[in-house]
Amino acid sequence: MAKVNHPRRVTIREVAAQAGVSVQTVSRVINQHPDVSDETRARVQEVIARLRYRPNGIARSLAAQSSQMLGVVASGFQLFGPAQLLTGIEQQATELGWHLMLQIVDPSKTNDYDRVAANLISQNVAGVIWAYPELTGERERAFHQQIQPHAPIVFLSMEPQPGSAVLNVDNRYGARLATEHLIERGYRHIGIITGPMALWSARQRKLGWQDALASARLPHRSKQIVEGDWSAASGDTGLMKLVEQFPQLDAVFASNDQMALGVLKAADCLGRRVPGDLGVVGFDDIPESAFFKPALTTVHHELLELGRLAVRELHRVIQAQQAGKPATATSLVLQPRLVVRESA
Amino acid sequence: MAKVNHPRRVTIREVAAQAGVSVQTVSRVINQHPDVSDETRARVQEVIARLRYRPNGIARSLAAQSSQMLGVVASGFQLFGPAQLLTGIEQQATELGWHLMLQIVDPSKTNDYDRVAANLISQNVAGVIWAYPELTGERERAFHQQIQPHAPIVFLSMEPQPGSAVLNVDNRYGARLATEHLIERGYRHIGIITGPMALWSARQRKLGWQDALASARLPHRSKQIVEGDWSAASGDTGLMKLVEQFPQLDAVFASNDQMALGVLKAADCLGRRVPGDLGVVGFDDIPESAFFKPALTTVHHELLELGRLAVRELHRVIQAQQAGKPATATSLVLQPRLVVRESA
DNA sequence: GGTAAAACTGTGAACGTTACCGGGATTTTA
DNA sequence: TAAAATCCCGGTAACGTTCACAGTTTTACC
Missing domain, CATH: 3.40.50.2300 (Response regulator)
Incomplete structure (x- = not known):
């Protein structure tokens, strides 16, 4: 990765200097930490706006050891189901402030699962939604073992596995x-x-x-x-x-x-x-x-809602874990309904 | 962002220690740098495999000031066009080793564009594909101005704008x-x-x-x-x-x-x-x-191919820029064809 | 008015990697 | 044979942020 000469971006240090406070205080303002006086907060925010400062998400992830990114593993958006799921996932993720990293699996390549797992881990995703329909028992276990230590997982439309959270339509x-x-x-x-x-x-x-x-x-x-x-x-x-x-x-x-x-x-x-x-x-x-x-x-059936639920569930678990309470995602089944029209 | 107690991940330092070389040398092996003897390279790779070491993409992005991530701005995957585009983009991105960060725009919210731009910049994306169909002249310019200094952009299915690369079907x-x-x-x-x-x-x-x-x-x-x-x-x-x-x-x-x-x-x-x-x-x-x-x-029309082309074009420009040669993405139009069946 | 608690702010060290530069060993060139 | 080039490798300083902890000031209460 060679270095590209982009214009220097504004850093937290410059904001701190301009506002006459420490870097730490600016960090606190950004993260809505309570321990900042209203006056200081206002001054810092003014400088942030003036300098058009944008916190560097990468640096943040590195320092905080957790990113604002959820990994989504999927495939086949041309099909109705996956497209619907992804849309729901995206909606809910945006509403809750998560970013999405997309990964496509090629099920024909056996070691593709490892590649995907490596990518997700390397980007330090906070959680993973597996929206690709199929993962056999053994592969599921292997994937689980790789990811689980780093981030919680929710599976969609898959055979329920003991110990895994699977969201399904019945x-x-x-x-x-x-x-x-x-x-x-x-x-x-x-x-x-x-x-x-x-x-x-x-x-x-x-x-x-x-x-x-x-x-x-x-x-x-x-x-x-x-x-x-x-x-x-x-x-x-x-x-x-x-x-x-x-x-x-x-x-x-x-x-x-x-x-x-x-x-x-x-x-x-x-x-x-x-x-x-x-x-x-x-x-x-x-x-x-x-x-x-x-x-x-x-x-x-409500696949859009299923996608939204997946994000919410992940959100819940991640929040709980960050608060120190251990939590695991739980499975869930949505009931479909018949729509009677003319073909029978 | 509170800290979560995940198991310590293997770092480049440990690999270096085990292989009896410096951190820098391990870095060179990972990045396929030529200045490493075959013998050393082999030893390092052996240790990497044994320790199941995975380079931390976040740290890499921060140090190298450029990520392996492309931003994709889109919406409406339920529709055939966007779904097709996204599939093509994903395929080509995976083949070329790029990761994808997905962003959905809500065109009804005016300032949503700023949010998206901020997100993309904060994640330090190396390039941006705008696959959401519409961006009016003024907004296009505003977005362009925010992103362009940081990363090249390719627009899909949009009115050609002077100075922007737009890929279209005719x-x-x-x-x-x-x-x-x-x-x-x-x-x-x-x-x-x-x-x-x-x-x-x-x-x-x-x-x-x-x-x-x-x-x-x-x-x-x-x-x-x-x-x-x-x-x-x-x-x-x-x-x-x-x-x-x-x-x-x-x-x-x-x-x-x-x-x-x-x-x-x-x-x-x-x-x-x-x-x-x-x-x-x-x-x-x-x-x-x-x-x-x-x-x-x-x-x-070949929307899948259009998506693939977008990634390739971005790839080309990024590569060139990293090699020090200034390059800009170019526009392109794909020709559709008639498929005669029975309805006329 | 004194003390303890609360509210606020700053310092230094991470996080895991790559960039930059410098230096020794080895080979090539004049 | 000396000088120059090449090949390897390592040390140190970034990258931009947050964390843990240690201060300092203000407030609350008897």
Whole structure:
């Protein structure tokens, strides 16, 4: 790292000199420490404003051994879920005065997790939000072990692990709601297009579908199941496969709205009318789903709120730890709800 | 900022002690400085690995007066464009070894820009990518003035400003392509649903639509125009308004794909067949648009690549500046292309 | 009016790294 | 063979802030 000739920035020392006080006093003013007389405080603040002094966050972090930065590990913002989570995280972080350091993981590279952990530690983040959907037991443990000594972690949308704080939407319950709705409407041969089965959330949604069928004493066999990848394209081909391997199919639970869109499209191509010949329910309630043809019945969940909660939880723990009280983040599950429209 | 009792981290001093060399030599090894013998280098690296030493990025930034961090100012990841940009930025940043500090602006708060600038400066970012779509002339200048002395800036999707580097997609040309396609297909009464007119990119798309009509000697009047807000809902209500105020309407250019979806929905409600009774073209080519009914003809642009380019440009300038050669970022425009499907 | 407590302010040493400069050992050049 | 260049390496002083502690002044109370 070569030195770049930037204009000298104003330092705390200059402010102190101009205000006729010590550096320490200026520091106290900046940090809203109570032990400063109103008069001194006012004088210092006047100088700060005049000189346009900005405390150097880097130096602050180094001296105080803690930064104003939260690490966010994520991936795939093109998808609705991650984008929503990140937005919520950002909103809440800004409101509470935290900065965000973004890290993307490439799950295909095994040692990418180490790189990310190293980066987070090296920047001395005060807390970490793991918003990437998947982390298997062993990797989770390894990551936890690396980060935990330095900063608390909150995981999002992941399989609950003992000893870790995981914030989730109840995917299983949501899928059950969706499927039960189909059953209520009289459909009896209900297939599913799942998300990538490597993902816990996708597996949970599949379980919810099974729950509903089981409690209605309807059979569920593997020919009723097709695995998708969250994309509309996989919903489209998914339905094609499904009708082929399970001809009596009369309804589909698509594990997200994009795939549901693909299903609607394929149904159209096959000449099947929705909801008459085929019931369809999605998951996520993306803003567009109300404008599908027909408008999609789907499961709504509050991912934005989940992201906000993650930050708040981290904030709580960090504050407590700084006050000397040991605290750990706790897990939490948000309940989704069914949004009935026209597709079932 | 109170001190938290975390386990002591391994410092460069301990590595130096264990390896029997000076702190400076370890620093040289970390930074791949050439002036170290292979033998010493190997010994130091062995110790680093054994002690699991991680250089403290904060201390490094402070000492070197430059960080490994790029600032990204953005907003609205739920929208396709920003999400795509951010993904591209992240990919390229990771490949080049940069970290990202994320900042969201609330455009409704006037002084939010100052807050963001202060944050970026305080964290000593090496460069800034402004990915929030809009910054008016004056604010742009103010922001520029605050940041520029500290770090180079690249703006994305914004009105080109003299003296600033702006990376853009040619929105006007893309919109022209879309509209010309409608004209070629024989539509003559072509309306438009614009994006928020406060946004330059939305205004450019409108201009492209005008260009096409003008060069085909077709009239364009204000009753052919409705302003939307990028959402499917606004596309839906937009078409309703449009047919009311301009009954002879036979085609619509929707300024993004979400609004096009809304248009398709409204057309269906009105009993108008697409593309028979009504031609529709969108903009963005979101992955779902191929699965609309009918499949949407739209304009494709490479926002992911635009994000990557922004990082590369910044990287180039920073490198050059550190090498002592003054350099400035340059502007650039990417050309979009038409994707013909079934909706026109 | 004296003492103890409270309120305020300053001093010096961290925090973990890199920049700058200087010096010895080794090789190259004239 | 001496001088000059090159290669390695180390010591010291930053970078801009906060922390711990030690002062000094003011206030409160009997």
